[in-house]
Amino acid sequence: MVSLTFFFTLLRYTTLVSFVLGTSARNSAWNGHTTPGSTRVAAFTPYYVPPGAKSYDSASPLIHYSGKWIDSYSSGYAYHTLRSTSAVNASVSFTFTGTGIEWFGCTSNNHGQASVYVDGKLVRMVNAWSKAPLRQQRMFWVFGLPFRSHTIRIVNNAPKETNREIVRGISARSRGGVMDLDAFVVTQAGSSKTPRRADLTSLQVPSHEKWGLVQKGSTGVHAMQLAVVSETHALIVDKVEHNPLTLDGHPAWASLYNLNTHAVRPLRMLSNSFCAGGAFLGNGTLVNVGGNPVVEDRTAAAEFGDLDGLQSVRLFDPCDGDANESCSIYENHDRIRLASPRWYNTVLRISDGSAMIIGGAKKGGWINNATVNNPTLEYYPPKSIHGSDGLPIHLPFLVDTLNSNLFPMAFSLPDGNVFMAANRDAMIYNWRTNSERRLPRIPNGLRVTYPMTGSGLLLPLTPENNYTPEVLLCGGSTIDDTRPGYEISSQDVASAQCARMVLTDAGIAKGWQVEEMPQPRTMLDMVMLPTGQIVIVNGAGSGISGYGNVVNQVGASNADHPVLTPLVYDPSAAPGKRFSSKGMPSSDIPRLYHSVATLTPKGDVMIAGSNPNLDRSELMYGTEYRVEWLSPPYMAGQRPEIIGSRPRQLQFGRQVRLEVRTPTGLRNSTVKAALMDFGFVTHAVHANSRLVYLQAEYADGSLIVSGPPDGNVYPPGPAWLHILVDGIPSKGIKIIVGDGKGPAVDHKAIQNILQHTSPNQTKTSGASGEGEE
Ligand SMILES: *[C@@H]1O[C@H](CO)[C@@H](O)[C@H](O)[C@H]1NC(C)=O
Numbered sequence: 001m002v003s004l005t006f007f008f009t010l011l012r013y014t015t016l017v018s019f020v021l022g023t024s025a026r027n028s029a030w031n032g033h034t035t036p037g038s039t040r041v042a043a044f045t046p047y048y049v050p051p052g053a054k055s056y057d058s059a060s061p062l063i064h065y066s067g068k069w070i071d072s073y074s075s076g077y078a079y080h081t082l083r084s085t086s087a088v089n090a091s092v093s094f095t096f097t098g099t100g101i102e103w104f105g106c107t108s109n110n111h112g113q114a115s116v117y118v119d120g121k122l123v124r125m126v127n128a129w130s131k132a133p134l135r136q137q138r139m140f141w142v143f144g145l146p147f148r149s150h151t152i153r154i155v156n157n158a159p160k161e162t163n164r165e166i167v168r169g170i171s172a173r174s175r176g177g178v179m180d181l182d183a184f185v186v187t188q189a190g191s192s193k194t195p196r197r198a199d200l201t202s203l204q205v206p207s208h209e210k211w212g213l214v215q216k217g218s219t220g221v222h223a224m225q226l227a228v229v230s231e232t233h234a235l236i237v238d239k240v241e242h243n244p245l246t247l248d249g250h251p252a253w254a255s256l257y258n259l260n261t262h263a264v265r266p267l268r269m270l271s272n273s274f275c276a277g278g279a280f281l282g283n284g285t286l287v288n289v290g291g292n293p294v295v296e297d298r299t300a301a302a303e304f305g306d307l308d309g310l311q312s313v314r315l316f317d318p319c320d321g322d323a324n325e326s327c328s329i330y331e332n333h334d335r336i337r338l339a340s341p342r343w344y345n346t347v348l349r350i351s352d353g354s355a356m357i358i359g360g361a362k363k364g365g366w367i368n369n370a371t372v373n374n375p376t377l378e379y380y381p382p383k384s385i386h387g388s389d390g391l392p393i394h395l396p397f398l399v400d401t402l403n404s405n406l407f408p409m410a411f412s413l414p415d416g417n418v419f420m421a422a423n424r425d426a427m428i429y430n431w432r433t434n435s436e437r438r439l440p441r442i443p444n445g446l447r448v449t450y451p452m453t454g455s456g457l458l459l460p461l462t463p464e465n466n467y468t469p470e471v472l473l474c475g476g477s478t479i480d481d482t483r484p485g486y487e488i489s490s491q492d493v494a495s496a497q498c499a500r501m502v503l504t505d506a507g508i509a510k511g512w513q514v515e516e517m518p519q520p521r522t523m524l525d526m527v528m529l530p531t532g533q534i535v536i537v538n539g540a541g542s543g544i545s546g547y548g549n550v551v552n553q554v555g556a557s558n559a560d561h562p563v564l565t566p567l568v569y570d571p572s573a574a575p576g577k578r579f580s581s582k583g584m585p586s587s588d589i590p591r592l593y594h595s596v597a598t599l600t601p602k603g604d605v606m607i608a609g610s611n612p613n614l615d616r617s618e619l620m621y622g623t624e625y626r627v628e629w630l631s632p633p634y635m636a637g638q639r640p641e642i643i644g645s646r647p648r649q650l651q652f653g654r655q656v657r658l659e660v661r662t663p664t665g666l667r668n669s670t671v672k673a674a675l676m677d678f679g680f681v682t683h684a685v686h687a688n689s690r691l692v693y694l695q696a697e698y699a700d701g702s703l704i705v706s707g708p709p710d711g712n713v714y715p716p717g718p719a720w721l722h723i724l725v726d727g728i729p730s731k732g733i734k735i736i737v738g739d740g741k742g743p744a745v746d747h748k749a750i751q752n753i754l755q756h757t758s759p760n761q762t763k764t765s766g767a768s769g770e771g772e773e
């Protein structure tokens, strides 16, 4: 109960000192600890001051109150003090210099609603009602403000007995209309080194000749993993950490991002998804598998309420259209789990529409080694294949490629086999016969997989050359992967090499064709456009992936010299003429370890993430939530448009009819159809990324598009279909390739896995409150 006595207390102003990470904290980071230095069970609260940010207690003289407020004292409050009011229109106002602000306070069934104003503008109504009382909750946050002085004002607007809110279907009544302030946290992200671009509206606008780059939106949870799931939404998956977006009284680690409105909604995920891989199955369901444990001994991290994610299979059914409330992540470790623990595994949809789950380590660490290596693959749904009965199948390639072989690169080839690259090597795996065909070693000692991270793509497959596969691998590092971290520097220059090879007998005999990017890059993201060009963004000019392992770390980053200018690679141009950054805007946001980029159905490139940190940090290189949008020149002009009724399915070898409107008409134009998988992106691996050109003919005023010949050329599952008229692509429409039924389910293999494995997941007593963010 809140007393109406109104009194001042001795005002106190404190700044929380940032944590300095010790070695043990660094090691434990890889095993799921997220609260540095924490070794014992503590009641978890979302209150967290990222290194580099500043906290201001409710009793700070810099914070001004109007109306009746009272002070309360408890060790359960930040700095042991809390200031609260139940007076209507009582307000608190605070002027700060930074790029963001977070308000921490309590929630209970006595709490009501408040209006939050930033720089005089109403930005949010916050409902502080919750069934169970919770302390040190993040009530409101905004990031990405221009770096200067701002004022936040919060007004209590819930009179007693009138605040009705529907919470989980229950009409609840606030009994007290209370609002409080425990602390403000002022964030500075984006203010260091280079000035931020001033304002969203004054950014570079795409023109006919030029590429455009705008910064807009915030991912709410750090974007470690990214996949476009529908025309309107992208799925973002992070590790368990102190993200600003909260759910059930704790930070969220997955979210749904609206590509049109930039709204973001937290998604409930049970297990620690650090660092999982993902793929869509033939029936359109996305699987996200693997991760990291909570920890053996309990820490505050456990109080996030997360479960061990090493053997997790998380299922997500995309909801199409703007309705987003119905999409959620399904996880039930008693029923559905991997046959073995995997951290840093790659997931690939193969020619039967199932997911091949490749490699990874049995537990988190910095670099793979023989002790923790999981040199196997398994399938989801599991298969009784090669005598495995659903259990892992040994893959000698993943033993021979130690140590730098996590997040192997893999592409499903048009003969149904699978190309894999790991460390300095490559091979073709025939999954039907369980046999490996080793390929020539990648030239010049280049290592292309974690932590010497390069990127790779399967080049566009075309009917004209009978879908002949060619792969392209770019960037990475030549650092000896047997060296300990203390002999590696963040300043060691990355590689500028790209190598491509045609995967036919003749092409393999000819070997890797080497070329050089204009600058070295590691942790780059390669994004295929419908035009067949490849956009290269993100990454560093020196160092390696990860954090807290090498000498000369920048903050905690193992890498430095962020590369800020995107690059275009045209695979069909003559050698020497393939790279260009002409007309390309530069970013001012470093995107190093844990950055992502993907094509969107509109045709622009969504760029997000960067977090070479144990937990959210504001020190260079801080945790990045801002999103950027890179628009190819075709976005600015008139584009062809798919109109009328849209086919939902594209069967193998069958045709669909499309109505296409173009600025000039189709009759005299070159028309192409591009069938694309935008992939599941994490750690520079664009798993499943694919572009297959289809036969398209103009007849009777519409366009007849022929489906791919079979599931080898395009593994059955979701795709984006773009029409290109004279090289200008339309927006993509979502289409299911194949019958949409999904891979065969082998109940015997599933039962065998359940019998031979344990869920291995520690249930925790994490704080679980009521109510959505
Ligand atoms: C609170 O402020 C609003 C807007 O200024 C005003 O309309 C309302 O009468 C005030 N209520 C009380 C109880 O002071």
Ligand SMILES: *[C@@H]1O[C@H](CO)[C@@H](O)[C@H](O)[C@H]1NC(C)=O
Pocket (backbone or CB within 6 Å): 256, 257, 258, 261, 263, 264, 265, 322, 323, 324, 325
């Ligand atoms: C989800 O839908 C609601 C209601 O239409 C909307 O207000 C919100 O912005 C949507 N969120 C996302 C992430 O699309």
Ligand SMILES: *[C@@H]1O[C@H](CO)[C@@H](O)[C@H](O)[C@H]1NC(C)=O
Pocket (backbone or CB within 6 Å): 281, 283, 284, 285, 315, 317, 380, 381, 742, 743, 745
């Ligand atoms: C797709 O297949 C997977 C694996 O069998 C299954 O778990 C999932 O529920 C299916 N999705 C739909 C929409 O049927």
Ligand SMILES: *[C@@H]1O[C@H](CO)[C@@H](O)[C@H](O)[C@H]1NC(C)=O
Pocket (backbone or CB within 6 Å): 363, 364, 365, 366, 367, 368, 369, 370, 371, 372
């Ligand atoms: C192998 O990696 C694990 C995880 O990082 C580490 O704990 C272990 O010490 C390593 N073993 C060797 C022999 O380097």
Ligand SMILES: *[C@@H]1O[C@H](CO)[C@@H](O)[C@H](O)[C@H]1NC(C)=O
Pocket (backbone or CB within 6 Å): 667, 668
């Ligand atoms: C299209 O081609 C036809 C037949 O070749 C020709 O008569 C016509 O002028 C062309 N139209 C345009 C707009 O180029």
Ligand SMILES: CC(=O)N[C@H]1CO[C@H](CO)[C@@H](O)[C@@H]1O
Pocket (backbone or CB within 6 Å): 757, 758, 760, 761
């Ligand atoms: C921490 C833990 O429970 N580990 C167990 C995971 O499951 C395997 C196989 O059942 C056990 O051997 C581990 O002890």
